[in-house]
Amino acid sequence: MRIAIAGGGLGGLTLARILHRHGIGAVVYEREAGRSARSQGGMLDLHPESGQQALADAGLAGRFRSQARPEGEEHRILDPAGRTLVHHRPQPGTFSGRPEIDRGALRDLLLDSLPAGTVRWRHQLITATPRRAGGGFDLTFDGGHSAGCDILIGADGARSAVRSLLTDAPLSYVVTLVELSISDADQRHPDLAELVGPGNLWCVGVNQILAAQRLGDGTVRVGISLRAADRHLDTYRDKRALLALFDGWAPHLTALIEAGDGPPTPRRIEAMPTGTRWAHQPGITLIGDAAHLMPPVGEGANQAMLDAAELAAELATNPTDPDSAIRTYEEAMFTRTHPIAEMSARVQAMMLSPTAADDIVRFFAPRPTEPALEPSWP
Incomplete structure (x- = not known):
């Protein structure tokens, strides 16, 4: 089966890597001119149950630890006068929590793990047209390039070109x-x-x-x-x-x-609206922000990578029936991400409210049996 992944972000690259480990080839179509075409943003904390699990499935846990910065978990929350409200210091040198890593470093780690030619740069997907017979899609890219595939996976972010084939959910x-x-x-x-x-x-x-x-x-x-x-x-x-x-x-x-x-x-x-779902269609699905765009409170990249790991596992388990694999992935993904999207929306509203300082202190204060929660980029 010819698999096309639209989007070379963390989700798309994780998917390509895990598929490669299972002997399944895929082509990643990325709009950027190259890996150094633009800054990839700041750092992110990888959660053990999602982002770190996906890297373990990708066989990259060791390389991740060599580049991650556990000390990056330290955070302080101040009021406008500069008074400290919360100060969390991680245990030195431990990877038991949510170690930080620069987005660019993580993307390079994934890119370096893929066979040469997996990523096709300067390929921004414009349209994907379902074929009338035999299944699959004809892909058209900015600049006139074209390609075909049997399975199309939209990992192309907030403004996904693939999403419109499955849902008209508004942003x-x-x-x-x-x-x-x-x-x-x-x-x-x-x-x-x-x-x-x-x-x-x-x-x-x-x-x-x-x-x-x-x-x-x-x-x-x-x-x-x-x-x-x-x-x-x-x-x-x-x-x-x-x-x-x-x-x-x-x-x-x-x-x-x-x-x-x-x-x-x-x-x-x-x-995207919390709880967005779509009716299953043969040969196509979404991962990451294309599937469940949430407020940026620390779950987006982690859930995108876990989407990739779970979809890759289903395709590897059932390679002769990819539609069944996609359907199984989608149902599990909808169930998993719905409460996370609800939580993300609540946290975003809390952070930008008139009582944010008091609410955030309560939210991040350690409970009697739990460590302090770690904030993500607001």
Whole structure:
């Protein structure tokens, strides 16, 4: 069977890798020009039951541990005056929790594990047309390239081109995220490097969060989360306009905005309706954000990788009946991700509420028999 995976993100690459381990070939069609075409973003924490499990299935757990940073689990949550509300310090050197790894490093790890030619760069999928006879799909890419496949898997993210073949579920605007980057922070801004520490920093106000995280190369990535609004995104491209939103905050916190290397980059973050399902169709399915786009509270990449592992396992178990394998995967995925999407929506609403500081302290405070929860990029 000829398998086409649309999208070379963490989910698509994990799927290709695990299929390869089972002797099943796949081609990954990726719109980017190459692995270094753009920054892959900040770091993420891989959960033992999802992201780490997928890497174990991919035979990459050892390589992951060689590049992950357990110290990145440290996080502090401050109020606008700079007072510490929560400070979680991980046990030194342990991988028992949710060790952090830069997204770029994790993607490179997956790319390096695939046979040459698996990923076809500069292949942005435009349309996929079901064949009338014999099954499969004809694929058309930006620039005029074309290809065919027997099975099409959409791993092409929030704005998936494959999703429209299965569902017309709408996307809703849930949060505005504004990003900046501070390179070589230890040398250029040692005070800010010390403020952020080796992991995550959140500064929580009313309906807004100023966050920062340390990447493996010493860069500090700054993110500002704001409630969804009708303002044009260009409003947030000017540092002075951003700083005005944080008037009255401690200057050593807002210095994170002032120190950004370039102009801020704003994005509208969207989500799919909780509980989105589709009727099974032969030879096609979705994984990751294409299947269940959630607010960005730490589950997206982990669930995408687990989707990949579970779909690959079903296809490897039942290679002569891929439609049955896909149907089994979909039913399990719908059941698994529904409560996670509900939780993600609740957490996102909590973080950008008038009582966020109190709510977050209660949420992340350790319970009598549990360790402190770890926040993810807001």
